[in-house]
Amino acid sequence: MVTIFNNKEEITPYAADIFVAAAQKAIQERGIFVIALTGGSSPVAMYKLLATPHYRTKIDWNNVFVFWGDERWVPLDDDRSNAKMSCHHLLNHVAIPKANIFPMYKTGITSQDYALEYEQSIKSIVREDGKFDLILLGMGDDGHTASLFPAQVVLQENSKWVSAYYLESQNMDRITLTASTINKAREIVVITYGENKSNALNEVLYGDYNPQKYPMQLIKPLDGKLLFLTDQAAIGTNQ
Template identity: 60%
Template sequence: MLYIKQNQKTKTVIKIYAQPADIHPAAADLFVAAGQKAIAEKGNFTVALTGGSSPVELYKLLATPAYLDQLDWTKVFVFWGDERWVPLSDSLSNAKMAFETLLQQVPLPEDQIFPMFDTDRSPEEFAAIYEQQLKEVLGAEGQFDLILLGMGDDGHTASLFPHTEVLHEKTKWVDAYYLTPQQMHRITLTAPLINKAKQIVVITFGEKKAPALYEVLEGARNSEEYPSQLLNPTSGELLFLVDQAAASKLSDSKITA
């Protein structure tokens, strides 16, 4: 069962599912459809993956024959929306999780995978390198076909955390900074680049996300406190895939047949 609502305030489509397990196949269908469309239109599919726990089951599902065989993975270019500045072998690495659950299971050329880490560079140096890699693949327009994102309990998305300087970035595509509360560096795509994407999909679920989701979608404008409010596509689509628990504080959030 599914409920779809249009949020005119944010020009956003919110799809509300009964439970998290219903979100994963919907997201997998969307991923494959976006890939097929992009490859048919321009010969490749550019996607930015997200980390955290939300996409794990989605990645595992995409690696199954039911989905794997629907996409020409040799024409897929994989980037990340953000990353903790840790080696790829570290359990905190978003890339490590994606490699184990998806990327090592599909016929994807290694030179078309762009993790956000380099042992020989500082985070700030590598942010500039990563931006150049993006420009070489995406071109001057910088438009992804699909960007997958999550949303934290505090309303952050990618590594756009509340009250950080990166929220005010206007020109860089990629930025790196030290996040004091976590005592680590983060590297992230910036809001200006994210908003250029043809399709932005935010996957979030669970009761703990409900207060932030309400503020992001229906609360007063305050992107310093709730950075996910910065998501505002210039020409593409913004889609939230959420469960009923996360949507419980939204107006008209009950699932209907």
């Protein structure tokens, strides 16, 4: 499903309302809310809004468990860290126990070994069904999502829940939920907007199936919901 807004500012409260509703529903039905946050610039306004009293008081943060969809393998105090950004704009402003936050980075361990550890952390919370209640994603202008970049071996990974690999084009390790893990989620929300995303978004939604070129096309929930939140600039004439 694609919901088109006039501009990116209209996306923010809509996305925040989805977050709150998903949290309330999960906690009411299962006792906990398990979320995978996204990095980049797209969710920043939503995180800021969720941190305001009007929104943060609607969620029982004691029962929220936070993971990330992907991360650059950089220290948590690095400005490139998705965890640092998310904490700065949201998590530092809500009453969530520190033990409920699972950053995708750890000192003194390789990214590959930590991917195995991170998978076990997820399993300890969601159990074997592997279902996140909500996974937030962005999309790059090359059609990548999380750290599922075009033409990378990770795109074929079906057994691991979490994978780490060296991304040559960025000269760094990345760690990511795999497409098969993302697709188990009860709800997936993709926030992507702006004219620079137009070509990739339209190829993902309306073009031929070519996930090696546009990895976002791999995101197809098994029995959950998939929602794209976008704007007129990104969608262009296709609506």
